[in-house]
Amino acid sequence: MSSVSITSGMFPKPVALETQVAFWRNVYGVWSRSQVVLHDNRFLDVIYEVIQLPGNITEGYTPIQKELVRERTAYWQSRLRDLEQKVSAGIPLTQDDRRLAVKISPRGDLKTALLGASERLRGQRGLRERFKRGLEISGRYDRHFREIFRHAGLPEDLAHLPHVESSFQTQARSSAGAVGVWQFTRGAAERFMNVNTIIDERLDPVASAHGAARYLSYAYGKLGSWPLAITSYNHGISGMMRAKQSFGHDFMRIVSDYDHPQFGFASRNFYAEFLAAREVASQPERFFAEGIRYEKPLDWDRVVITQNTFVSTLARQYATDKSQLIALNAAWSGPAQSDRAALPAGTAVWLPSGTLRQIAYRAQQNRLAAQQPENKGASAHVKVSYPGNVKAGGTATRTNASLSPKNGNYKLAKTQAFAR
Helix, strand or coil, rough: HHHHHHHHCCCCHHHHHHHHHHHHHHHHCCCCEEEEEEEEEECCCCCEEEEEEECCCCCCCHHHHHHHHHHHHHHHHHHHHHHHHHHHHCCCCCCHHHHHHHHHCCCCHHHHHHCCCCCCEEEECCCCCHHHHHHHHHHHHHHHHHHHHHHHCCCHHEEEEEHHHCCCCCCCCCCCEEEECECCCHHHHHHHCCEEEEEEEECCHHHHHHHHHHHHHHHHHCCCCCHHHHHHHHHHHHHHHHHHHHHCCHHHHHHCCCCCCCCHHHHHHHHHHHHHHHHHHHHHHHHHHCCCCCCCCCCCCEECCCEEECCCHHHHHHCHHHHHHHCCCCCCCCCHHCCCEECCCCCCCECCCCCHHHHHHHHHEEEEHHHCCHCCCCCCEEEEEEECCCCCCCEEEEEEEEECCHHHCCCCEEEEEECC
């Protein structure tokens, strides 16, 4: 599929979806971790209460905070059940009842709106601090992610998807077994990247971004629209194919009417969350007046090995401490780190920034030394062809490098240097 067809239309936002997008904008950019919003899980503009949590604010709830949320949830469920019974029986409403009725159904048809409202009550904790931290971390990867999607012929703004999935936390793990910044399950990852007993590319943000590009390109080709393809990231391609068979490309009909046990709150809202995250990340000054301190773009060097190679051999060849090499390459498994298994040919390896320049410099010095009269006939141990003019803006430059048998009898090719 051509890049023109795959990017056309980009990310439409139906008018009927704005309520959901607005809700998630508030979750990401307004409501803090100290706040829990009690709301209707179908009609996201129906907000019953914003609870202010007491005490220390951490990732989880303290016992006191948990009890407060439970009490307020029970209170509103009781109020809603009571109001539903009164409306159904035609019992006159109190002033408080009428205020709640207007909140639930400002446009009338209260009886219909109240059906099941007590069961639709849901709590959502604010994510403002978490989203802000994700924005800061995204500074490391945004340039590279965008380049990956651009080269794949996909919209660059797909680089915002990790804000929804993981807030750019490299160690993020879900209850469903999804791992890493891009939150791939093992089953899905095995189709779109390297996942085996030696390497799990889900743990490498850049490698898994390539996997995400392959997945999203494939999903778009199957589903034909970005709302469906992005939602499939949560609900699966086969699930969205079933939804498409029932409602075609009418995304709002899918959101409101598609009935499947696994198409719950998360799936219904996934595309709206992406749109909201994209808005907040693209206009951070609107939501974070205090400013964002973005991390510096990733500038490590990267090589792709052409033969099976042990980590200790790589460390010697690149004059790098083995522990540092392991720290840079989170995708390597225990057997690879301990040299019980070699990294397979084709593995992309991160190296400390400047390593390739140092190799190029040493190779140049070797060549100059070999040209001296007293050194005629001598050969350099390392032969490197390196352009030496890495462009700014994150563009990868390529070269070929080969190491002599004396240095380990391994050839290393397709090296990349990411610009500072």
